[in-house]
Amino acid sequence: MASGSLHHAWLFAGPEGIGKASFARAAALRLLAEGAGAVLPPGFEVPDDNVQRKLIAAGSHPDYRELTRQPKEGDKTGLDLARSIPIAQVRGLGPMFATRPSMSERRVVIIDAVDDLERPGASNALLKNLEEPPQGTIFLLISHAPGRLLPTIRSRCRQLRFDPLGDDAMTSVLRERLPSADPAEIAALVRMAHGSPGRALGFAGLDLAALDAALSAIAQSGDPDNRRRVKLARSLALKAAQPRYEAFLERAPAFIAAAAPRLRGERLRTALDGYDAARTLAATARALTLDAQATVYEMAGIVARLAR
Known part of the structure; x- marks a missing residue:
């Protein structure tokens, strides 16, 4: 990112729940904030009052899209998700790609997780965009099992591997996120989560x-x-x-x-x-x-x- 020559497609790979999507969102915000002219210190921090942050939080940033599995029709809880990301969602990027970025020279698309793309339609639709990337667009693809992806998708991405956290790091994260949990519960969560804070937090309580x-x-x-x-x-x-x-x-x-x-x-x-x-x-x-x-x-x- 600092070099100004970032590859157009990145595959963030590793076990589920270790922070790949959180990292992708932080990187996307930083890319869009810098692209819009914000002067920021080294790292990934972006101030809370930054316009790009507010637009992303409101779901209205014209140069940012995040594809995920959506709740099934009629589900009021938002917890019963579709089995896959359909081709319609990938094709829905078309109108954004048909014009230049609105707020800078950059656009960011996150797919969480690319493993969930409906095959073969949605995977092939994404592949076409990776082969002929729209100008200024950065794809950040989350994968829990990159070996199951189409080889043609993997070959067009730079891969960044995320490893499970060690026990000490897991304990530190859980103590921060679960300040009221007793030591026995923290220890049980660490044993069960296998280095995945997301999994541990899902079992908290x-x-x-x-x-x-x-x-x-x-x-x-x-x-x-x-x-x-x-x-x-x-x-x-x-x-x-x-x-x-x-x-x-x-x-x-x-x-x-x-x-x-x-x-x-x-x-x-x-x-x-x-x-x-x-x-x-x-x-x-x-x-x-x-x-x-x-x-x-x-x-x-x-x-x-x-x-x-």
């Missing part, structure tokens, strides 16, 4: 420390009378507990994986087989919408095999 405690008790005792498993299954089967159930499906396989390095011999084999079984069960439960209570009971049974 779900008392993951209690889930970990329940799994530990089952793993240590083997739960011979099934009481712990039944209690956990019933608590996560309630409709209001759906977010905690989703968290449990992610946490249980990771819990087994974390226990495996401490084991030897037959117990290690049991843990490795249990990890495979837990991952398969979690994936199947999501894909087929299996009964939550039965799924939790079965998953807890896999964890119980870790006991001596």
Whole structure:
């Protein structure tokens, strides 16, 4: 950016929830602010009273577009999103590209995430723009799985890789964002998020420390009378507990994986087989919408095999 010779298309690649889209929005604002003549210190900061910032926040900047999956028709919560970004959204960039940028010589288009583009139509429509980029336009493409993109899209982009955060950085971020969370909850979020602050914040407030405690008790005792498993299954089967159930499906396989390095011999084999079984069960439960209570009971049974 500072050199003035920025490539026209960038692929921000890395696991979901580690800040790729946040970085893209910060870069887009900085590009548009500098393009409009703002004199700014080095870095990405742009003052709160900057006109470009206000226009982007209001959704009315003529030189900025952000393509994302939209809520389904009739959804009033804004949470039930379409499965993909359709070709109509990509083609909707046409009127903007038909004219020169309005406020400077720059335009910025963010696609979050380019993995969600409808194939083949939307992907091919984007490819045409990348092959013949409109003058002054910078594309910032977010990808959680760049290997699944069309090779022709990848080949026209410079790639910037984002890596998961380490535990210390994760703890620092979560303490800043969740000042009222206790240390046990922060530690549980760090263990579960695998270096992704976005994932951790999505699970915040779900008392993951209690889930970990329940799994530990089952793993240590083997739960011979099934009481712990039944209690956990019933608590996560309630409709209001759906977010905690989703968290449990992610946490249980990771819990087994974390226990495996401490084991030897037959117990290690049991843990490795249990990890495979837990991952398969979690994936199947999501894909087929299996009964939550039965799924939790079965998953807890896999964890119980870790006991001596």
